[in-house]
Amino acid sequence: MSAQLTQVEQVKARSNLLRGSILDSLLDEATGTLAEQDTHLVKFHGFYQQDDRDLRTERLAQKLEPAHSFMIRIRVPGGVVTPNQWLAMDQLAERYANRALRLTTRQAFQLHGVIKHNLKTTIAEINACLLDTIAACGDVNRNVMCSVLPELSPLHARAYETARAISAHLTPQTGAYHELWLDGKKVATSTEQEPIYGPTYLPRKFKISISVPPTNDVDVFAQDLGLIAIDEAGQLAGYNLTVGGGMGMTHGESATYPRLGNVIGFCRPEDAVSVAEQVVKIQRDFGDRTDRKHARLKYTIDDRGLDWFKEELVKRLGFELLAARPYEFLHRGDTIGWQQDDQGLCYLTLFIPEGRIQDTDQYQLATALREIAEAHSGDFRLTPNQNLLVARIKTNEKPRIEALLKQYGLDDLQSISPMRQQALACVALPNCPLAFAEAERYLPDFSAKLDALLGEHGLSQEPISVRLSGCPNGCSRPYVAEIALVGKALGSYNLMLGGSALGDRMNRVALENADEDAIFEFLASALQRFARERHSGESFGDFTQRTLPHKDA
Amino acid sequence: MAELHALASKLERDQLIWTSGYLAALAQSAEATKSLAPSPLAVAKHSDGQLWTIFFASETGNSRKVAESLHQRSGEFGIATRLEDLRAFRAHRLTKVERAFFVVATHGLGDPPEGTQAFFDHLMSDAPPRLEKLQYGVLALGDSSYADFCEVGRQLDARLEALGAERIVERVDCDLNFRSSSEQWSLHALQEAERRAQGSGAEIRHLHAVGGILPNMAPSSFESPVLVNQRITGRGSSKDVRHLELDLNGSGLSYLPGDSLGIMPENPPELVEQLLDELGLDARASIILDSKTLNLKEALLKHREITAASQPLLKALGKEHRKLEALLMDRDKLRELLRSHQVIDLLSSYPIEWNAQTLVDTLRELPPRLYSIASSLDANPAEAHLTVAVVLYERFGRTHWGSASNYMARGAKTLRVEVEPNENFRLPSDPKTPIIMIGAGTGIAPYRAFVEHRRELGHVGDNWLIFGDRNFFTDFLYQAEWLNFRKDGYLKHLDLAFSRDGPEKVYVQHRIKQRSRRFYEWIERGAHIYVCGDANAMAGDVHAAILKVLEVEGGLSEELAVERLAGLRDCGRYQRDIY
């Protein structure tokens, strides 16, 4: 019964630790593309080949190849960058990208529209400012997420340290990255190895995040491996571990599904890195390499059972996991505006519409942030909600930053509903090749209409989590939202309701294949009922979960 | 008996000249003539050895056609003639020739047609042949929108005289509507030759001037439906380049890769309006054109060149504007003026009193435009494809259009077309011979035809394209097709130069230098080299780059490189189609 290895597995195996023919592909000036096999390999180096889907038919008629360019993802463990790094990214976006800098749902940066000719320079410049792109995509451990407000609790600093340590430990060791992008010397291939991954890396992407209660901003249950920081007497005691979370599914294929991670125990802070390594290795050895739609850890666990998994992990670790400890999540969104920690440092969380750092007619976000970066000595943190935290601002820097916010119209931008503050949308059209429907470009319109509806029912201050994904892959983690749209076709979505506000319960389909009118008609009546019939303190997610009839499939 | 014949033909001739049908028929016969044997009559009459050689120097075929028609008609005058293409004629042999007519075109910027350079070089050299025995006449073809109008003919005429030859008929400089003026010159020339053959006593027949009654295009032209008019430069391009597909069904037209299509344009209506406005003339004013009455607007729309400026107009304006007149004497300034100014710019800068009739009499007849055919007839039966760059730009505070390119771009439903064969731009006869195709911008057009053709016919010679334009993303004309050709093995190499993508401007000549080794190897393998596109900038630099390749890779001295390249040119391995 054993099926064939997937094509990507074969490409990886032949690639000589991710080299393939990338060098030749880069030198071919007749096309903006890479050779087919290389398009798989470059993901491991941190970028995707895409084309502007808005221009596809037009360019076909013009006898031109599609408008190819590359999306480069920049890895930012825990989302923390220095002001200088911010400025460097800002400049790169200006110089090489066509759609401004994008903050992703995993606290990373993305540059869209980088042409082949500029790849090398761009990646070299990214590395020059001590960020990198390796393993930002591909069948490896991806950007490690971490809750963004460390300084509000001593725990956060430790958690961030762990995130960095895991990220570093799981970074691929191939010399190909240096060789291709940083003019590193050719590494003697006989001695070169991938100690953790081996020559064919993982069967599929792998995601880790660390949440620091009371916030679950990182959606710890949507991860292959989640760490929940446990606070005991103001100290980090260790981490509860969750495994087997994931969002991706395919419409109409019931063997694919989103899944919440299971809490399997607790480990000491000093064991976190080995736990991560062993979980990764289990997935390396047992993940399904014959079917990419069945290759995530969640399927490995469901196929073999959670007990098998725990046993295997303990065997590999050489020690038992401890029992999970109590914790409590209270929210997932960001606290927009100013905060101060006990050392007197200030924190400013800025709402970033759709995670795009750009100047528009109404506000000059890119310019303002550039000037803030120049005036600021702390750091920046990309939040999992695609917002931005300007962290560790000295009190004497605050007036200047406030003045800049005013000057560039960011003040007004921040006065938005709690719903809008944490609404997420994936990139989708025109960049994402997998998109069926609009997401990022639709979010402003959708949320404006939803805001109006909330207003009608006196619900404007309700922090309902709203997430739009252009396809069922679920890059905005829609299945753990209270209201989600999942794209099916242009202008047509599955409306999903009933997820919890904290990301620990998935939603379900309320309307299938619905257009905007149908969606709003449905939401109007649901919100009307919610306003009238909710229990005290009940979230919209809990209310719909309780009242929405279950469809039996 | 012979006299009777002569008389008969003389009468016929004189009568026929009065009828326009005669000239049309003539043009037709010239068009249709493939067998160039003089009439039996001519052969019978000329055993006296008084043979006239009709030399032609032609690039786009006009001079050749005129020469052929001259040859064809010589019998009527009892003159024996033979045709000789100057591309294949060694100048030193001219000393052996006693009677010659020259029909020569000017190309480039006052340069001889492709392939005839060697002849003119020798004639103009420090050691020229002595030509005291030669009797001759020159007919020059050119385009009066160039400052170097008929330069080659003029220089040839002056040089022959200086070398001791005797001019038997005054030179005539023909503009693009050369058919009538060349006819007149031909009649004069043949008559003079006849007179000389008959002895000095013979009387010169009086010939009547024939006005511009010939159509601009040969009657064989065809009204071709436009099947496709597609912009092929991407969004954001600095240029609008169109791909046109024309339907030749039922036209009987056929062509080979390398040929061009002549297109009869109509002028942009807005420009006609502007012109009428500028001159304060009434669109409905009636004028007489070729003895037909038309209104001014229609004449300007369809019959007169109102975009590219030409010398007759400048001369007319110069009569009233001293400053302009002085300017016309300076060749460089004239060149610059013609390059940068369109008709409307001149009319508004140098105002004079116009009436409708003098305006159309002064403006030049609207000539057809040539476009390299971008398709292979074998691959696309009954179709011809074109690659047209739309000429549209702002200058002197007004929009300027190119006539034909905008006529096509705006979606003309049909186009009047004729095929202009170009024997100087042909695929190698051996299907295995490798070819190097160098082109910029729309210069890529014939290469699409070349590669399509070779693929269609299974010709296995290696193909190498070196193409340049402004921006990779938007201006890589036919990119998708080239990539497919390459993938399928019909394009061995594809080298590109985009001048506006990076900090340094990169052009095709840089790529040639970069690929110097390979380029030389291909030459050694017998490759044919083609250059097509911009005459001003590209062709010269490419030429220099190829010379450099021969020097660097072939270890040739500068002189020997020049000689080698000339050798390649002479044996048809270095062909250019530049405009």
Ligand code: SRM
């Ligand atoms: C940029 C980002 C969305 C955003 O708007 O921020 C994104 C964008 C894309 N995701 Fe994602 N994913 C992003 C977070 C996610 C998340 C959320 C998360 O990780 O917390 C998920 C759900 C969690 C999960 O992995 O299960 C997610 C699940 C997917 C999947 C489905 C995977 C699966 O197991 O089925 C795909 C498709 C695939 O891998 O075949 C995918 C694929 C893609 C690709 C690369 C499309 C492709 O494969 O060609 C998208 C590129 C679009 C673009 O132009 O940017 N993306 N993607 C997020 C980048 C995160 C980062 O910095 O690394």
Ligand SMILES: Cc1cc2nc3c(=O)[nH]c(=O)nc-3n(C[C@H](O)[C@H](O)[C@H](O)COP(=O)(O)OP(=O)(O)OC[C@H]3O[C@@H](n4cnc5c(N)ncnc54)[C@H](O)[C@@H]3O)c2cc1C
């Ligand atoms: C053998 C041959 C093959 C050719 N093949 C092609 C081909 O494949 N594709 C193609 O597009 N063309 C080709 N051409 C050129 C073509 O014949 C026309 O000359 C061209 O399209 C312009 O014609 P038009 O009627 O649009 O412009 P016109 O009405 O002739 O106007 C052109 C005039 O505009 C002015 N002008 C034009 N551009 C500028 C500028 N940038 N700045 C200032 N003044 C300017 C000049 O005064 C010029 O005389 C070829 C020419 C030849 C001789």
Ligand SMILES: Cc1cc2nc3c(=O)[nH]c(=O)nc-3n(C[C@H](O)[C@H](O)[C@H](O)COP(=O)(O)O)c2cc1C
């Ligand atoms: C690219 C190009 C350049 C030309 N340059 C000149 C020129 O400098 N002077 C001139 O009088 N005519 C010039 N002409 C016009 C030609 O001489 C004219 O079209 C002539 O009829 C062509 O004759 P042929 O077909 O025998 O080559 C040029 C034509 C072309 C296509």
Ligand code: SF4
């Ligand atoms: S959810 Fe689908 S459409 Fe959106 S970015 Fe991810 S893969 Fe693309």
